[in-house]
Amino acid sequence: MANFSIAQPLSLPRHPTFSNPNQPTTNNERSRHTLSLIDRCADLRQLKQIHAQMVRTGLFNDHYSASKLFAIAALSPFASLDYACKVFDQIPQPNSFTWNTLIRAYASGPDPLRSICVFLDMVSESQCYPNTYTFPFLIKAAAEVSSLSLGQSLHGMAVKSSVGCDVFVANSLIHCYFSCGDLDSACKVFTTIQEKDVVSWNSMITGFVQKGSPDKALELFKKMESEEVKASHVTMVGVLSACAKLRNLEFGRQVCSYIEENGVKMNLTLANAMLDMYTKCGSIEDAKRLFDTMEVKDNVTWTTMLDGFAILEDYEAARDVLNSMPKKDIVAWNALISAYEQNGKPNEALLVFHELQLQKNIKLNQITLVSTLSACAQVGALELGRWIHSYIKKHGIRSNFYVTSALIHMYSKCGDLVKAREVFNTVEKRDVFVWSAMIGGLAMHGCGNDALDMFYKMQEANVKPNGVTFTNVFCACSHSGLVDEAESLFSKMESNYGIVPEDKHYACIVDVLGRSGYLEKAVKFIEAMPIPPSASVWGALLGACKIHANLNLAEMACTRLLELEPRNDGAHVLLSNIYAKSGKWESVSELRKHMRVTGLKKEPGCSSIEINGTIHEFLSGDNEHPMADKVYGKLNEVMERLKSSGYEPEMSQVLQLIDEEETKEQSLNLHSEKLAICYGLISTEAPKVIRVIKNLRVCGDCHSVAKLISQVYDREIIVRDRYRFHHFRNGQCSCNDFW
DNA sequence: TTAGGGTTAG
Numbered sequence: 001m002a003n004f005s006i007a008q009p010l011s012l013p014r015h016p017t018f019s020n021p022n023q024p025t026t027n028n029e030r031s032r033h034t035l036s037l038i039d040r041c042a043d044l045r046q047l048k049q050i051h052a053q054m055v056r057t058g059l060f061n062d063h064y065s066a067s068k069l070f071a072i073a074a075l076s077p078f079a080s081l082d083y084a085c086k087v088f089d090q091i092p093q094p095n096s097f098t099w100n101t102l103i104r105a106y107a108s109g110p111d112p113l114r115s116i117c118v119f120l121d122m123v124s125e126s127q128c129y130p131n132t133y134t135f136p137f138l139i140k141a142a143a144e145v146s147s148l149s150l151g152q153s154l155h156g157m158a159v160k161s162s163v164g165c166d167v168f169v170a171n172s173l174i175h176c177y178f179s180c181g182d183l184d185s186a187c188k189v190f191t192t193i194q195e196k197d198v199v200s201w202n203s204m205i206t207g208f209v210q211k212g213s214p215d216k217a218l219e220l221f222k223k224m225e226s227e228e229v230k231a232s233h234v235t236m237v238g239v240l241s242a243c244a245k246l247r248n249l250e251f252g253r254q255v256c257s258y259i260e261e262n263g264v265k266m267n268l269t270l271a272n273a274m275l276d277m278y279t280k281c282g283s284i285e286d287a288k289r290l291f292d293t294m295e296v297k298d299n300v301t302w303t304t305m306l307d308g309f310a311i312l313e314d315y316e317a318a319r320d321v322l323n324s325m326p327k328k329d330i331v332a333w334n335a336l337i338s339a340y341e342q343n344g345k346p347n348e349a350l351l352v353f354h355e356l357q358l359q360k361n362i363k364l365n366q367i368t369l370v371s372t373l374s375a376c377a378q379v380g381a382l383e384l385g386r387w388i389h390s391y392i393k394k395h396g397i398r399s400n401f402y403v404t405s406a407l408i409h410m411y412s413k414c415g416d417l418v419k420a421r422e423v424f425n426t427v428e429k430r431d432v433f434v435w436s437a438m439i440g441g442l443a444m445h446g447c448g449n450d451a452l453d454m455f456y457k458m459q460e461a462n463v464k465p466n467g468v469t470f471t472n473v474f475c476a477c478s479h480s481g482l483v484d485e486a487e488s489l490f491s492k493m494e495s496n497y498g499i500v501p502e503d504k505h506y507a508c509i510v511d512v513l514g515r516s517g518y519l520e521k522a523v524k525f526i527e528a529m530p531i532p533p534s535a536s537v538w539g540a541l542l543g544a545c546k547i548h549a550n551l552n553l554a555e556m557a558c559t560r561l562l563e564l565e566p567r568n569d570g571a572h573v574l575l576s577n578i579y580a581k582s583g584k585w586e587s588v589s590e591l592r593k594h595m596r597v598t599g600l601k602k603e604p605g606c607s608s609i610e611i612n613g614t615i616h617e618f619l620s621g622d623n624e625h626p627m628a629d630k631v632y633g634k635l636n637e638v639m640e641r642l643k644s645s646g647y648e649p650e651m652s653q654v655l656q657l658i659d660e661e662e663t664k665e666q667s668l669n670l671h672s673e674k675l676a677i678c679y680g681l682i683s684t685e686a687p688k689v690i691r692v693i694k695n696l697r698v699c700g701d702c703h704s705v706a707k708l709i710s711q712v713y714d715r716e717i718i719v720r721d722r723y724r725f726h727h728f729r730n731g732q733c734s735c736n737d738f739w
Numbered sequence: 740t741t742a743g744g745g746t747t748a749g
Contacts, residue, residue, distance in 0.1 A: 067741070071742080101741090101742075104743075136743050136744050140744075168744050171744040172744050197744090199745045202745040202746085203745050204745095207745090233746080234746050235745090236746095238745085241747075271747090273747050275748095299748080301748085334748095335748075367749050368749095
């Protein structure tokens with residue numbers, strides 16, 4: 001028996017809703033009056049007062065009255081599971097209704113599995129049998145925790161209890177099977193329901209939408225219509241969501257008219273679903289019109305609108321929406337951060353994150369941290385990344401697979417492979433994304449064999465690789481010259497792993513072959529492709545032609561690439577470099593003229609370095625930095641010192657696009673990575689590692705200079721270029737000059 | 740006598 005004490009003599013609540021001009025006189029009337037008060041309770045305090053009075057007057061001994069009180073304690077908006085349990089313990093011999101109510105309360109609580117324990121107590125301790133009310137709650141709990149085996153067991157029990165055909169039980173099972181990813185079982189249950197109701201259809205439609213088959217959801221909706229089942233507002237939410245996922249504006253608009261013509265009851269959720277459909281389908285005008293007419297808006301409304309602008313990369317409008325929100329929440333902030341981060345604007349994402357940190361009463365969640373870590377990875381903001389890592393530990397934020405993968409990715413891309421491995425090693429569970437992130441990290445640092453080991457360990461751990469895993473593995477092979485391994489794995493992708501190679505995988509293999517000098521083999525591989533080669537396939541071949549100075553093949557690859565992407569500046573620059581390397585200066589100038597006439601610009605080289613949490617960017621020949629004078633002063637000193645150690649500038653690296661007044665050597669010295677390294681030398685002390693991130697591939701001269709600086713100045717330098725990492729130490733680079 | 744299943748943003 002729980003310990004429940006009546007704290008004070010009951011005084012009927014003074015709350016105005018409780019005043020009753022006609023005081024009840026008889027016992028029956030008093031009971032009825034008390035029961036009506038239960039229904040009108042506004043908070044737990046009032047309920048407890050009624051409880052006390054019921055105990056005092058003996059009304060609590062009446063089973064019906066006690067269970068009414070209990071149901072409110074367990075399920076009302078102000079419910080308290082703790083208190084409800086105490087009330088439950090006071091009820092002698094609870095009946096099915098009371099047990100079911102307790103099961104229901106637990107099933108929708110924070111720990112749904114506890115409802116199963118209550119169910120087991122009910123079966124073992126009471127004379128009550130589970131009925132058509134019991135199973136939907138239990139099955140809901142199984143759905144909440146996505147436990148297929150539990151769902152299946154409950155399904156079996158329901159059948160044995162002769163309630164398997166009940167439409168409520170069947171509908172819960174459909175929902176549960178979808179949640180557990182067992183679409184076949186969900187469909188089987190659906191077909192066995194003899195008298196399907198609208199919820200049966202809704203469960204199927206919603207299930208298909210949520211499990212990535214919006215087309216099937218729409219098919220089902222059409223079938224539902226043909227069977228003349230009247231759609232509800234929940235049906236329409238599902239159907240609109242399917243349209244949004246399919247980006248089918250035309251059908252989406254028809255659905256909106258359907259809702260109006262068929263008198264489907266509108267509510268806020270449905271209006272939000274319409275708004276979402278318009279924004280996802282790219283019709284911001286429709287969205288704005290609807291948004292302006294909505295009298296009631298919640299945070300979903302605001303965030304959907306914000307996201308709509310973000311999709312169109314209208315960040316100013318998105319920002320306005322955030323500013324206008326009456327109560328900004330973390331989801332809205334996350335929407336803006338991830339919009340920037342996913343559209344290649346990581347610096348902007350970080351600025352928003354810093355602003356968010358200044359807000360009071362808004363707690364960062366996993367999504368905030370994952371998006372921000374990804375932005376850190378892009379710009380190489382290692383210090384902020386570390387801060388987020390310690391924030392996660394300090395605030396006990398539950399690390400899920402997304403967070404773990406994001407941390408591994410951040411540490412790897414910021415050049416701290418040791419820390420990336422540490423994160424990987426300390427987690428107990430790893431899914432395919434975690435493994436792939438680690439393989440990707442090893443790949444970009446040139447640890448090809450370690451990456452392959454990881455790939456095999458992953459399979460020993462019974463984790464199935466996906467397309468991303470293979471991309472990362474091939475990338476690792478490419479940077480380490482592991483041609484045979486890459487070819488062998490590629491040939492098994494479909495047969496052994498069931499993954500159909502995509503364009504990016506073909507591009508990887510061309511890269512593997514090409515880098516290692518097997519140019520003819522790479523061409524034959526392209527010719528045998530079952531899908532048309534994409535720009536990235538030709539780009540990989542072109543890159544290899546540059547390394548191995550194969551002019552004829554380069555011209556062919558570039559022509560094919562430019563047929564697909566006429567405005568690919570990288571291709572123009574690569575070809576120009578190859579011409580220059582072969583001394584074909586006429587061709588260089590023709591290409592340069594072509595670029596000028598067509599307004600095509602070479603992406604300027606840009607290198608960044610993080611000092612005390614601030615990212616400093618340097619463009620080629622940059623004078624914008626406040627300490628530019630000192631940087632150039634340091635650069636001169638460095639070059640003199642290196643020359644006296646025997647360094648000679650690699651003029652062959654000055655390949656193209658030099659303005660006439662510049663000398664070749666000056667041009668080399670203006671490279672952004674040299675400026676960033678020099679800034680690192682003057683802003684930090686040994687033995688701090690100098691970490692630089694460059695947007696393009698590092699040039700040969702800068703590579704030699706970095707090696708020499710690491711020796712002459714005894715500083716470790718880590719440079720991330722567009723393709724991989726270079727660790728310079730004692731005059732050597734981790735890439736073994738193979739990049 | 741009581742009640743239940745399906746709903747939108749990241």
